[in-house]
Amino acid sequence: MNISFANIHNFGNVIIEDELIQHYHFPEMLNYYSGNFITFKRMPSIDEFKETADCLKNFHLKNGQNHLLFYFPEGEYLDEELQQYLKANDYDFSYNELYKIHPNDFPSFTKNPNIVVETVKLETLDTFLQLQYNLDLEFGIEFAKGKQMIHKTNFYNENWKQVIAFYQGTPAGTLDLIVSEKTVEIDNFTLLESFRKKGIGKHMQKYVMEQYPNHTVILVAEGEGTAREMYRKQNYQFVSFQYEALIIF
Template identity: 30%
Template sequence: MVSFKDTKQEGEFYQDYGRFVHYHTPSQLIRYYSNFFLYDEVPDLATFKADEKLQSDFHEARGQHHLLFIFPDNVELPHDLMLYAESASYKLEKMELYRTDNLTLKKRSGDVKVVSENDEIFADFLKVCRAGELEYGEEFADLKEEMHTRDLEDDSIIQLVAYHEDQPVGKLEAIINESIIELDDFYVLEGFRGLGIGSALQQQVLTFGKSLLLIADGNDTPREMYERQGYRKISERYELLKVKSSSD
């Protein structure tokens, strides 16, 4: 059974506490999903508060301004923990894992190219990436460009760029894991959505394997769209994220 454990983990292993694993990546301190606690079991409220202090002290000592806790698959959080998280200004996310072995797309538009070397196609890929990543600030966009350049040397990483009338307007990154392909990052420029560019990218990436996986935000997932495309939800998990201001 495929689960979230089969998806790509960007963070570097730091320490296993038994109940959870601490991921910490010194080169990516501002990236939430490179620095977090991944639980093997859901803690009670008192235990969570102790874990919270541990991560908070650790991050503050390194100039980090976020807290992120990821819980096990398909487990509801205790009511008192959810109430505490709300009162402490955490953002509760329910992430959903989808899979398809039979992608069904009604429309297709655009020319899709595979990035294979540091050339003009890769430059177009970076251009589209940066357009979406700037939403999180210049520093984050610069960090992601370093990661994309590193991924160019990784044979398990697929980088695709989609064109509309010779203009780069969409991109998709994916990870090959045997016959399963995980869609890692998927973006189409605003103004070019609804033209079938996303369908073209998905059709192209499916040529690398038999099944597709994607992780979506359950709070605003267009579930009906995924189901029409042939995806089915196979797992879900909760995450708690808190971003503190530098004055906190």
């Protein structure tokens, strides 16, 4: 099947759309950057970018938000002029890569009995929430508190599955699954730093492949991060890329 960034879940809702942009807004958590952003439907000129940025900044300031996040058209590179403008105005810009895999293509391996991976149930929800809070603290206390509400809401979403991993009985990592008719998106894939490089992430992915053998599994990786190399070694196929620009004021 054809896969694109359009298959990736967005928390925000489109509140403004025209021939150039879609403006996503997530009032439930205003400091969640990934829910509050503008995506360009075509590559903007410098003047169009400036005007759009001014409008978004005014909107965010009225809502007490301190960031601007923009996504550019999938599969298109930023030209030199736009890159220079972003640099001169203190934007951080980078790109993400989209990957897919059929579960049958994920490598086989001997499982470690010390690693247990399972879907979060009501009995383990508090354990999941506490672990997730500890993981989200990397982005600040207010962010971690806000995400708790989202995690609780997602638990009751029939198209959302939360997965937790234990190492020798200790909670070690989590991931979210957004399930559609043909795809399963891996999101929020995180391990406590002290439990990394123990094969836990591999076991978590294998669990996903076993649970959804007839779906296409998709995920987004930072284009300049190290995880993308791991995914490629695990037989994920590169699909596309997308540039983004972020500024915090």
